[in-house]
Amino acid sequence: MLNRSLSLVAAVATLLVGAAPAALAADTGSGPADFRTVVAAPHRARVTAAVLDLDGTGREPVVYGDDTPYDTASIVKVDILAAMLLHARDHRRALTARESAEAEVMIRDSDNTAATALWRAIGEAPGLESANKRLGLTSTQGGPGGLWGLTRTTAADQIRLLGAVFGTGPTPLDAASRNRIGTLMSEIATDQSWGVSAAADSGWALKNGWLMRTTTDLWDINSIGRITSGGHHYLVAVLSDGNASMPDGVNLVERAVRTAVSETGAG
Template sequence: MLNRTLSVVATAVTLLAGAAPAAMAAEAGSGTTAFRTAVQAPDTARVTAAVLDLDRTGAEPAVYGDDTPYDTASIVKVDILAAMLLHARDHRRDLTARESAEAQVMIRNSDNTAATALWRAIGEAPGLTSANKRLGLTSTQGGPGGLWGLTRTTATDQIRLLGAIFGTGATPLDTASRNRIGTLMTEISTGQSWGVSAAADSGWALKNGWLMRTTTGRWDINSIGRVTNGGHRYLVAVLSNGNASMPDGVNLVERAVRTAVSETAAG
């Protein structure tokens, strides 16, 4: 959670069912209609979901909604930790005891003080950008100065990040780093275990983000992670903004993830 409120205007727009990447246009095209109908985002809110079935050979991410940038709020903490682990490895060292403790509370409890310390340690936005080039993210821009929660990203970029952690392909993160991030994402504190977990019928690993805009009172609510459903493992990213309240946003995200995973499984 980003405890500090920020004076940034959140544009209120209607939910759009945009085109998926070209490789998935035929598969996701019909699904986006069902997604829009089932999710029923209010006129003040916008939501996008991206899903990748890790157990389907040759699968590409299916995108539901308009895959344009959203503010990350606290989901960026996963990216910060990945960047920190790359930074430490580049310097042929492990995280210090203090950095390790900060990483744990940053992911498990969404601690903002710890996130700020690690954000500075990686070199803030330029350091995040450098790490993301290696991780394959192409549409993520770090927040200005110390405002890591105003990092901008897309649902498909978050799938790329999750793929570097949970996927089976080549990644600059070593096995120990991947396991470290993945394990922390299964240890989220009880009050923060909502979001993509709504689509899981067994295991999940996640990180959520939530931020209220002071100028509008509207909420950014995001959730990313891996879920297991029907024996398949899915990487899922759901991003939303313009929610009237945090509970409304959580409900929207959970409707979106259930629908998107169901549509992807049926595709």
Template sequence: MASHPSPTIRTARTARIAAGTLAASVAALLPLGPLTPTPASAATPPAHGRVTAAVLDLDGAGRAPEIHGTDTAYDTASIVKVDILAALLLKAQDAGRRLTAEERGHAEPMIRRSDNAAANALWREIGRAPGLAEANKRLGLTSTTGGPGTKWGLTRTTAGDQIRLLRAVFDDGGTAKAGATGLNQASRAYLRSLMSQVTPEQAWGVSAPAASGSASALKNGWLQRSTSGLWDVNSIGEVTVRGHRYLVAVLSDGSASMRDGVSLVERTARAALA
């Protein structure tokens, strides 16, 4: 599992990683390191997976997201890394300090490259699931449950809750309170910056509906479940489409391959923003 416009990606590299590092990571049920998917356009027809999308037009009048599908819980895979960093930033804010050099040394590769060792370190630092839950109360999340023990990738969440998290990061007038309760301006800017600098091979997912060259900020996640062999593939972020800024969360599971999952997520994101 791991985690962003879609780049040209080599299928051979996908197969090599999926056969090697992926197997070891999935066995531990922890998010995978950087895995490069084949673009959706080149993928085989997707298997029948379950998918839910939530969309909020930040430049529109409404403040409630549109939900496409059933807003039920899914495994987060590596999209939880945004939530982990938000919890860390709240912890630093409470102490009246900025992140240390060591914390930034974990935070930046965790978001930009979806580095799992970095996520392991910060998951421990925030206090694992209880620390995530405490932060999420402040950020306005109501339907997210941290993964057991060290398995942060098995955190469960809904598309609607991911929009609440994205509002705490991208919407200055969002539901999360600023200052001592929510993320302050500096924390939001830091998260936005990292999500807009993900490595090119991970720039698929909710960015699919955006025109080439349009700004986007996102985080993706994927995980092959050892019990079924099926894939969880997720994508969250902010995209600009037809001059409007949208927060988008697409969560899926049950795909026969990662390529099928990426295709399902991107087709769903396009349909939700059509």
């Protein structure tokens, strides 16, 4: 795993002169707190980004910030669908008409009722974790009972999931399953097309997650996907929590993805 940080000096320069994120190329090794400073994460908020350049030579993502677990909220719906497709193939069958309809609204519209149905169909957390072992995820723990949104994951693990869908290496997902997930992620409802798409200059496919924690009234805001920027194709995951509101979290995630993709492209 590569861990990258951005310098506080560059952050100050950005704030003063409005330099583009691509100018923040210096890596002083001063720790992940610098990334939080560059993207201006509020005091109570945490944010981590992971980026993998599919056109580069590296096979591990660059991680900006601490790669510690976050609640998934609705980004877990991509994982649920991948697990469902594996489950169906293991039983030598296609998704039923009902399962297909649930998969479509779960990804495109982030429908929670559909997610709950498919979560139960895969066997809840144990089923998800069994599928994730096959998909190469190592740091994702399914939520308790029916609480799929409280699944815990890391940014690097989300890149592993995206790699199973969009990457070029071996994956237990067959071509039809990969195409199905990728197509649905490129057809997200218009009002949900924020997040990692903020760093794209052409195509993107994504899934976002948002959840207000009732224990704190603070928001988890996450975004994962595949984008095209500067002629390169990237897998990107940005996870955040402790946001005062959903708009604050969306703004934080979009600042983070622009900075992380720009820095990765400049590296």
